[in-house]
Amino acid sequence: MKDYLIDFEDHINLTVKQFIDLINKTEGIKLNQLKVKDLSYFNEQPILPGHGIYIFKTEEKILLIGKARSNSFTERISKHFDFRPKAWFNRLLFITCREHFKKELTEENFKEASKYVFDNGSLILVNMKNPKQIDQFENILRGTTETLNKFKRKRYNDNIILGEIK
Secondary structure: OOOOEEEHHHHOOOEHHHHHHHHHHOOOEEHHHOOHHHHOEEOOEEOOOOOEEEEEEOOOOEEEEEEEOOOOHHHHHHHHHOOOOOOOOOHHHHHHHHHHHOOOOOHHHHHHHHHHHHHHOEEEEEEOOOHHHHHHHHHHHHHHOOOOOOOOOOOOOOOOEHHHOO
């Protein structure tokens, strides 16, 4: 699928495993083609409420699963590309340096990580109307996928039905 927006409510009858399959089949929007407008509008329609889960991935793997709950997708996504190692919300560059490249967390290495994700990465947005579900769903996805920011010890059952997430 070339679309990059998935409406959570359209898939509440799927299991987590089936949803992960959907993520893997969804191409997403290439980061080197992403415009700020794409974080607020999809097919000329506003993305409302504009918060939920986002996934950065390459063709080979999921790089990072994150959430936009108190911020909108428009506010949150751009913060991942801050080169400063001490920046607070640049988890994508941090995790790409540390887990993918196995390099020190320096500004130069963050720049290399940024170039890599812009050249090879895509973004998928999972729009969610119920903000109470966002934290739990992010945890479930991080605990059932092989994302670079997966939990080391926490695991979830991938047979959970999405509609059961409260």
